Amino acid sequence: MSSFSKAGHVVSLLNKSDFKILKVFASSLKNHQFLNLSTLSQYSNLGQSLVKHHLERLVKFGLIGKSNLGFTLLVTGLDIYVLKILANRNVIDAIGPQIGIGKEAEVFLARNSLNHDKIVKLFRIGRSSFKQIKRKRDMSSGSSTWLILNIETAKKEYDILKYLRNSSISFPNPLYRSFHCIVMEPIYGTRLSEVVNLDNPQSILEKIIESMRIAYHKGYINGDLNEYNIVVNDDNIFILDWPQAVRTDTINAEEVLMRDVRNILKFFSRKFNIERDIGKTIDIIKKSESQISDGLNSTNF
Ligand SMILES: Nc1ncnc2c1ncn2[C@@H]1O[C@H](COP(=O)(O)OP(=O)(O)O)[C@@H](O)[C@H]1O
Ligand SMILES: [Mg+2]
Structure with a gap:
C-alpha cells in the first residue's frame, strides 16, 4: 500500500x-x-x-x-x-x-x-x-x-x-x-509518451515550442522536458512537472534549454519523422511576442 x-x-x-x-x-x-x-x-x-x-x-x-x-x-x-x-x-x-x-x-x-x-x-x-x-x-x-x-x-x-x-x-x-x-486542477488527456498516433504531430510540436517560449519569456526553462511530462488532448498540449525549473538568467540556462529542446526534437524525429533544427528552435523560443509578429508581418508581404 x-x-x-x-x-x-x-x-x-x-x-x-x-x-x-x-x-x-x-x-x-x-x-x-x-x-x-x-x-x-x-x-x-x-x-x-x-x-x-x-x-x-x-x-x-x-x-x-x-x-x-x-x-x-x-x-x-x-x-x-x-x-x-x-x-x-x-x-x-x-x-x-x-x-x-x-x-x-x-x-x-x-x-x-x-x-x-x-x-x-x-x-x-x-x-x-x-x-x-x-x-x-x-x-x-x-x-x-x-x-x-x-x-x-x-x-x-x-x-x-x-x-x-x-x-x-x-x-x-x-x-x-x-x-x-x-x-x-486535473489535466485530461494522454501522456505524449503513450500516444500511439497524432492527427497533426507538426502542430503539436509547434504548440510545445510556443509554450516553452511563453515560459522562457516569463523567466523559466522546465529543465526536465520530455514526452513523460507533456499531456496531449486533441489539439491542446500541457507541460507538467516544474519543480526542477531553472531561471533563464542562471549560469547553466543555455545548457538546460538545449537539453529540453533536444529531448523534444529527438522524440518527434524518432516517433513522427519530423526533423527540426535545434539552433533555429532555440532562436524561436528566445524571440519575444513582438519579434514573432514582426516576422509574421514580413513574410506576409
Ligand atoms: N495536474 C495533473 N493532471 C493530471 N495528471 C497529472 C497532473 N499532474 C501530474 N499528473 C500525472 O502524474 C504524473 C507524475 O507527475 P509529475 O508532476 O510529472 O511528477 P514526477 O514525474 O516528478 O513524479 C504525470 O506524468 C501525470 O501522469
Ligand atoms: Mg514527471
Missing part, C-alpha cells in the same frame, strides 16, 4: 489529540529533528501522560518514529497531517486512486465536496537515496531534513505554476499548497 492510501485509511482512526501532537511535530520540523515528552507536552498543552498515550498510538500507526534521541515525524505522519488540513479547509473531501508515480512524486486523483476532480501531488524527492541513508544510519538522522527538502520543492513548483499559469493554460492550474503537497 502506498504511503498516501495508508494515510487515507489511518486519518479516520485518529482523534483530535492525535492531530494536536502531529501538528506540534509538523510546525517544529525546521527547528527540531527530534522532540521529547516534555517539549511535546509544553507545545500541545496536554499532560505528559496523555502525550505518552497518544505518542504510543502514533508510533503504532507508523506516523512517528522513536529512537534514543527522541520522537520524529515520519513521511506518513506528514501525509496524514496534510490530508487532514486539506479536508478541514474544504480543498478535498476524498482521496482516490494513484494516477502517477514518478521518481519525485506520488500523484493521486481526489474529489472535493462538490464531487469535482482534483489532483494531489505529494513530493518524494530523493526517496531511494534517502532510504539508503536511513538504512545505514537507522533513525539517528531523523526524516526532517528530507521532509523539509520536499516541502521546499513543493513550494517552488507551486510558486512557479501560479506565476506561469497567468500566461497560458498549457501549464497546470495550482489551487493549494500545504507542506509537501500541491493540489491542482
Whole structure:
C-alpha cells in the first residue's frame, strides 16, 4: 500500500489529540529533528501522560518514529497531517486512486465536496537515496531534513505554476499548497509518451515550442522536458512537472534549454519523422511576442 492510501485509511482512526501532537511535530520540523515528552507536552498543552498515550498510538500507526534521541515525524505522519488540513479547509473531501508515480512524486486523483476532480501531488524527492541513508544510519538522522527538502520543492513548483499559469493554460492550474503537497486542477488527456498516433504531430510540436517560449519569456526553462511530462488532448498540449525549473538568467540556462529542446526534437524525429533544427528552435523560443509578429508581418508581404 502506498504511503498516501495508508494515510487515507489511518486519518479516520485518529482523534483530535492525535492531530494536536502531529501538528506540534509538523510546525517544529525546521527547528527540531527530534522532540521529547516534555517539549511535546509544553507545545500541545496536554499532560505528559496523555502525550505518552497518544505518542504510543502514533508510533503504532507508523506516523512517528522513536529512537534514543527522541520522537520524529515520519513521511506518513506528514501525509496524514496534510490530508487532514486539506479536508478541514474544504480543498478535498476524498482521496482516490494513484494516477502517477514518478521518481519525485506520488500523484493521486481526489474529489472535493462538490464531487469535482482534483489532483494531489505529494513530493518524494530523493526517496531511494534517502532510504539508503536511513538504512545505514537507522533513525539517528531523523526524516526532517528530507521532509523539509520536499516541502521546499513543493513550494517552488507551486510558486512557479501560479506565476506561469497567468500566461497560458498549457501549464497546470495550482489551487493549494500545504507542506509537501500541491493540489491542482486535473489535466485530461494522454501522456505524449503513450500516444500511439497524432492527427497533426507538426502542430503539436509547434504548440510545445510556443509554450516553452511563453515560459522562457516569463523567466523559466522546465529543465526536465520530455514526452513523460507533456499531456496531449486533441489539439491542446500541457507541460507538467516544474519543480526542477531553472531561471533563464542562471549560469547553466543555455545548457538546460538545449537539453529540453533536444529531448523534444529527438522524440518527434524518432516517433513522427519530423526533423527540426535545434539552433533555429532555440532562436524561436528566445524571440519575444513582438519579434514573432514582426516576422509574421514580413513574410506576409
Ligand atoms: N495536474 C495533473 N493532471 C493530471 N495528471 C497529472 C497532473 N499532474 C501530474 N499528473 C500525472 O502524474 C504524473 C507524475 O507527475 P509529475 O508532476 O510529472 O511528477 P514526477 O514525474 O516528478 O513524479 C504525470 O506524468 C501525470 O501522469
Ligand atoms: Mg514527471
